[in-house]
Amino acid sequence: MTTTAGRTSTATAVGSRWRLRSSVEEGLANLRDGATLAAVLVAVTTLLVGAVTLLDVVTAARVLATERDYLAAGGDVLVAQPADDGSLDAARCDALTGVRGVRAAAAVSVSTDAGRLVGRPESSQTVVTATPGVLALLDLPVLPADGVVASTVVARRWQWAVGSHLQLVPHVGGLPTGVLEVAAVRDLGQLSEAASTGVLLVRTPRGTADECYVRIEPQYRSTLRAAIPAVLGETSRAPINVADRLPAGPSAQDPSAAWAGRPTRWAPAAAGVVVGLLWAAIAWTRRGRSALYASIGVPYSGGVLLRWTEGAAVVLLGALWGCVLAVEIAALGVDVPLRVATSLVLRDGGAATAVALAVVVLVGLWRPPTLAALKDR
Numbered sequence: 001m002t003t004t005a006g007r008t009s010t011a012t013a014v015g016s017r018w019r020l021r022s023s024v025e026e027g028l029a030n031l032r033d034g035a036t037l038a039a040v041l042v043a044v045t046t047l048l049v050g051a052v053t054l055l056d057v058v059t060a061a062r063v064l065a066t067e068r069d070y071l072a073a074g075g076d077v078l079v080a081q082p083a084d085d086g087s088l089d090a091a092r093c094d095a096l097t098g099v100r101g102v103r104a105a106a107a108v109s110v111s112t113d114a115g116r117l118v119g120r121p122e123s124s125q126t127v128v129t130a131t132p133g134v135l136a137l138l139d140l141p142v143l144p145a146d147g148v149v150a151s152t153v154v155a156r157r158w159q160w161a162v163g164s165h166l167q168l169v170p171h172v173g174g175l176p177t178g179v180l181e182v183a184a185v186r187d188l189g190q191l192s193e194a195a196s197t198g199v200l201l202v203r204t205p206r207g208t209a210d211e212c213y214v215r216i217e218p219q220y221r222s223t224l225r226a227a228i229p230a231v232l233g234e235t236s237r238a239p240i241n242v243a244d245r246l247p248a249g250p251s252a253q254d255p256s257a258a259w260a261g262r263p264t265r266w267a268p269a270a271a272g273v274v275v276g277l278l279w280a281a282i283a284w285t286r287r288g289r290s291a292l293y294a295s296i297g298v299p300y301s302g303g304v305l306l307r308w309t310e311g312a313a314v315v316l317l318g319a320l321w322g323c324v325l326a327v328e329i330a331a332l333g334v335d336v337p338l339r340v341a342t343s344l345v346l347r348d349g350g351a352a353t354a355v356a357l358a359v360v361v362l363v364g365l366w367r368p369p370t371l372a373a374l375k376d377r
Contacts, residue, residue, distance in 0.1 A: 022302065023298075023302045023303070023305035023306040023309060024305065024306075024309050026306050026309075027305075027306045027307070027308075027309030027310040027313070028309060028313065030306075030310055031310055031313055031314070037282075038314060041278070041279070041282070041314045041318070042314055042317050042318040042321070043318070044275075044278065044318070045275050045278075045314060045315060045317075045318025045319060045321075045322065045356075046318045046319075046321040046322040046325065047322070048271045048274060048275055048318075048322070048352075049268075049271055049275070049318060049319045049322030049323065049326075049349055049352045049353070050321070050322035050323070050325040050326045050329075051271075051322075052264070052267040052268050052270070052271040052348065052352065053268065053322065053323060053326040053344070053345045053348040053349050053352070054325075054326040054329055054330060054334075054345075055264050055267060056262075056264045056265075056267060056268070056344060056348050057326065057330045057334055057336060057340075057341050057344055057345060058334055059262050059263075059264045060259070060336055060340060060341075060344055061334050061335050061336040063255055063258050063259045063262065064255075064336060064340070065335070066255060066258065067255035070246070070255060072190075073190070073245075073246060074190050074245035074246055075244075075245070075246050076103075076215055076216055076217075076218055077137070077190075077213055077214065077215050077216070077244075077245035077246075078213075078214045078216055078221070078224060078225060078228065078242055078243070078244060078245065079211055079212070079213055079214075079242070079243055079244075079245050080093070080211065080212040080214065080228050080229065080232055080240055080241070080242045081210065081211045081212070081240070081241055082238060082239070082240055082241075083238075083239040083240065083241050084238070086238055087208035087209060087210060088107060088208060088209050088210070088211065088212050088232055088240070089107075089208060089209075089232065089233055090107035090131055090205045090206060090207055090208060090209045091205045091206060092231060092232050092233055093105055093106070093107035093131065093133075093205070093209060093212035093214075093232060094106070094107060094131045094132070094133055094205035095231070096212070096214055096228065096231060096232075097133055099224070099227070099231065100220070101216055101217045101219070101220025101223065101224055102214055102215070102216055102217075102220075102224065103136065103215040103216060103217060104133050104134075104136035104137040104214070104215040105131075105133045105137075105212065105213065105214045105215070106130045106131050106132070106133035106134035106137050106212070106213050107130065107131045107133075107205060107209030107211075107212050108128065108129070108130045108131075108134065108191055108192075108195070108209055108210065108211050108212070108213055109128070109129050109130075109208075109209045109210040109211075110126065110127075110128050110191075110192060110194045110195050110198060110210060111126065111127050111128075111129075111172055112124075112126045112194055113126070113171060114126065114127035114168075114170060114171055114172050114175060115127065115168045115169050115170040115171045115172070115175060116168070116169050116171075117158075117166055117167070117168065117169075118166070118167040118168070118169060119167075120158075125154075125168065125198075125199060126194065126195070126197050126198035126199070127168070127175060127198055127199055127201060128188060128191065128195045128198040128199065128200045128201070129174075129200075129201050129202075129203050129209075130191075130200060130201075130202060130203070130209075131202070131203065131204070131205040131209070132202055132204075132205070134200065134202065134213075135202070136215070137213055137215050138186050138188075138190060138191075140184050140186060141183065141184060143183045143184070143202055144181065144183060146176075146178065146179065146180050146181050147180070147181055147182075147183030147184075148166070148180045148181070148182060148183065148199050148200060148201055149182075149183065149184045149185070149186055149188070149199070149200035150164075150182045150184075150185050150186075150199055150200075151185075151186065151187065151188040151189070151195070151196055151197055151198050151199070151200070152185055152186065152187050152188075153189075153196055153197045154197055154198070154199060155182070155185045160182050160185070161182065161185070162182055162183065162184060162185065163181065163182065164181070164182040165179050165180065165181055165182070166179070166180050166182070166199070167179050167180065168180070168199075174203075175201070176201070186200075188200060190245075191213060192211075212228075212232060213245070214228060218256075224242075225242045228240070228242050229241075229242060267348075268348040268349070268351040268352040268355075269351055269352065269355050271352045271355075271356075272351065272352040272353065272354065272355025272356040272357075272358075272359070273355055273356075273359065275315060275318070275352070275356040275359075276315075276355065276356045276357075276358070276359020276360055276363070277359065279311045279314065279315070279356075279359065279360055279363060280359065280363045283307065283311070283363050283364075283366075304364050304365060305364075307363070307364035308360065308361065308364040311357075311360035311363065311364060312357060312360055315353060315356045315357055315360060316353065316357075319349055319352060319353040319356070322349060322352075323345050323346065323349035326341075326345045326349070327341060327342055327345050330345070
């Protein structure tokens with residue numbers, strides 16, 4: 001950039017006292033006079049900050065997609081069942097909905113040979129019965145009195161859709177014998193493998209059930225795992241096991257742990273260091289100019305503020321444009337909510353800016369030896 005020492009020397013010659021405002025004005029004037037280099041530095045900062053923040057947004061989109069799949073498969077569901085071949089109290093399971101951290105609870109029983117379908121004499125229909133909490137558990141609408149939920153497998157097999165009618169010939173007691181209507185179609189495999197080919201009926205919370213399914217708030221997982229057996233009436237002779245719906249494995253990974261361990265976590269700070277070091281290289285090439293300011297009477301504090309002004313203006317303008325660019329690209333081409341993208345870009349952009357400014361501050365504190373730097377100049 002072009003050194004405006006003429007303005008400084010003129011002010012010193014007339015005996016004006018150097019003020020801090022003069023350093024700010026001089027720094028901005030230097031940026032204006034060297035507009036080409038300033039534009040290049042701003043562009044590099046924009047690209048670096050924009051790239052790392054956008055990369056973190058893309059990573060967030062992948063983690064959110066994994067979390068959606070995890071929850072859709074039952075990642076936030078606990079299953080309680082007797083340790084032996086016993087049964088659970090359906091009313092106690094239904095009452096879990098009032099426990100803090102429980103979003104939904106349903107007592108579920110699966111009968112794999114509950115009856116056959118009228119008109120299909122060779123059929124053997126699995127029937128799933130569950131208490132009303134299953135509606136919230138599977139995100140189902142309120143069912144009419146004669147309404148049932150068909151699993152996706154059965155609906156595909158018999159070409160059923162919402163509004164189709166069916167009738168059961170029960171092999172076990174307690175099942176309706178009248179004409180039933182398919183009120184919804186869902187993947188009942190979210191409950192269990194045996195339920196995946198079933199027809200779901202909602203029953204009152206009385207009697208017993210095979211299992212209790214509980215959808216929870218993730219932060220209460222460990223607390224509820226310990227509390228659920230007691231609520232369900234566990235005794236020393238009738239222990240109750242509580243397990244995650246998803247078995248251990250890649251599909252059961254904790255999304256919060258995946259987010260905390262993402263490889264892009266420290267990328268914004270690294271970008272800030274790179275931007276700061278880039279400015280340090282520019283400051284080194286300008287050491288002669290810094291010495292010239294000192295030789296004509298600019299105090300150390302004035303020189304520091306001048307260098308801070310130049311560096312901070314480049315960093316702030318470049319980081320601002322980088323954040324704007326990242327948000328625009330995320331809104332157009334990344335499958336992530338805009339509020340999430342904006343919040344993440346602001347946080348990452350702020351981190352990169354803070355680190356870069358910290359380096360600029362440290363670089364600005366350094367003033368080269370006046371005589372040696374003038375000789376180099």
